[in-house]
Amino acid sequence: MFYSEPRPKQDKRSVSYGGYEEQKLFDMESSPMEHHGYNYSQPIKTLIRKSYYESKQYYKNEKRILCEKIKYIGDLIEDLMDDDPEGKIQNKYLQSEIEKHILDLLNPIGLLAPHRRSSSPVHL
Secondary structure (H helix, E strand, C coil): CCCCCCCCCCCCCCCCCCCCCCHHHHHHHHHHHHCCCCCCCCCHHHHHHHHHHHHHHHHHHHHHHHHHHHHHHHHHHHHHCCCCCCCHHHHHHHHHHHHHHHHHHHHHHCCCCCCCCCCCCCCC
């Protein structure tokens, strides 16, 4: 004997239209229904699915582009470091990071005015 599980109950939701858009939207709904042979709910489901997959693809592309940019920046930094055998660029970067963090540490307790920035290098 054939056995199947009972179908889940249908979920019904109402859609409201403003009076100024009601007739135009009803006409627009009937066009895909007649063209594709859809019932009332199928055009709405189709639009939801299409929108979902388009947004999913958009974010996938954005993630891919971001990863490519990060890789490109990493390659640039690697090339820059290869062109800096004595480490001058790296030392300048580290010096600026040290200055930035020292200022960040001193400012919260009010030892430096917010507008005051030291231009002299910090030596450790």
